Amino acid sequence: GDSVTQTEGQVTVSESKSLIINCTYSATSIGYPNLFWYVRYPGEGLQLLLKVITAGQKGSSRGFEATYNKEATSFHLQKASVQESDSAVYYCALSLNYNQGKLIFGQGTKLSIKP
């Protein structure tokens, strides 16, 4: 079936250090799903961080970036230097149809930043 896997439930990184949050996907019903990273800051709703709808492309926003790797079926989220304000829960997701289609989410990764 179609699914998204985030292997780390929680990640702690020191401020100004680099970050990678892993995401792999399986899309058996469609060759090239659309891929997303969402973020939930404490007390707020889910927000779109970045999206990539074309395999091989890279998306970026607020210093974060993720590359759609169809060979590895991965969409890892990276940031070169994290800040305390990046503390949040990050969700990788895919959709099979960008036009109002449902999202399939990973389990989420809680990012904590050490000062």
Add this chain to the structure above:
Amino acid sequence: GPKVLQIPSHQIIDMGQMVTLNCDPVSNHLYFYWYKQILGQQMEFLVNFYNGKVMEKSKLFKDQFSVERPDGSYFTLKIQPTALEDSAVYFCASSSILQNSDYTFGSGTRLLVI
């Protein structure tokens, strides 16, 4: 930016009773969604709704669940009767009819069935 509001933010209800979760979507959005997240698990799609009709629903959308948006007011999720396993956070989202439109999510309603 525009927001999706969910009312109430928390609800405690006795098993077997009815509950209605309310969602005030972004004003020009016409597609509406409910997602369910049980504590410690991933967010899962329940249903989407357009033009007064359910477009797609998942196996989690049991017969006890129903959605509607009467007269362009709140988009609601009703559970009747509730069961213990309905305890979760329910997230509403909306999107426009424009191609490649992004979702706007609400902050969720935390439902506890006791």
